[in-house]
């Protein structure tokens with residue numbers, strides 16, 4: 001696929017291969033890894049604006065970043081324009097350059113609260129949220145789906161609304177809410193959205209190989225792609241696509257992640273993160289099944305390190 005830089009407001013993203021926000025995975029260490037491998041932009045996992053408003057400590061931890069992270073992007077989840085504006089302009093987000101608005105989360109309790117993908121059904125509210133977040137002066141992007149139901153998709157119309165409200169970029173997960181995370185994404189919907197707007201359009205969903213990346217870029221005409229689950233399995237997809245030199249092995253990468261996560265997060269979070277990341281990494285590695293149970297039984301990071309050495313030796 002053609003690798004190019006993307007302009008986002010005053011920012012220039014180093015590549016058009018982006019890393020998706022993923023609950024439980026896209027903590028600071030994983031974002032550092034993806035950037036090192038050539039990702040153009042990485043996001044925090046979704047952060048509830050409402051929980052931030054109430055100074056929830058666990059939510060505040062999701063905002064952890066350092067000067068080492070080149071471009072800082074936070075994904076906000078919320079359905080009330082005034083709260084979104086207050087949080088977007090707050091001291092809590094002062095270090096972030098980009099605010100991505102979650103308009104795609106399909107989870108029932110999120111949907112019922114009028115957040116995430118529910119905003120696709122209320123375009124005036126979605127538009128007000130984009131305009132409210134723009135008051136922060138930061139670049140504002142939107143991540144949405146193709147619609148709520150497969151038989152009634154309206155991606156291009158929604159993309160136009162986002163552009164009119166001032167969004168600087170839109171990422172489209174090519175599945176409707178009803179599809180959750182399964183099934184072949186509707187790339188033709190992304191293609192239609194791309195022709196309908198002039199802001200950058202990023203294609204997301206179902207990219208599980210280098211060939212998928214190239215084909216989906218061609219088919220949709222999108223400005224870039226956003227990788228999600230496959231990047232957990234194979235973080236080297238960034239360096240392969242962007243042709244960035246990387247001589248590390250997966251074992252080195254996972255050991256580095258253990259050191260980095262334990263330096264910034266508590267043991268409970270670190271253990272959960274490394275176990276899940278290692279489980280993704282071993283998905284297609286033959287003869288590793290026997291270690292899975294040991295990985296999940298390990299009670300300390302030192303123990304996990306020993307199992308990881310066996311898995312990725």
Ligand SMILES: Cc1cc2nc3c(=O)[nH]c(=O)nc-3n(C[C@H](O)[C@H](O)[C@H](O)COP(=O)(O)O)c2cc1C
Nearest residue numbers: 020021022023045046102143173205206207228229
């Ligand atoms: C475990 C998990 C956590 C996710 N968390 C978020 C999130 O916080 N924000 C968001 O916009 N999408 C989230 N997503 C959706 C992904 O960003 C992405 O749109 C989706 O996985 C489709 O891409 P894929 O088919 O390449 O995995 C999540 C998906 C998974 C599987």
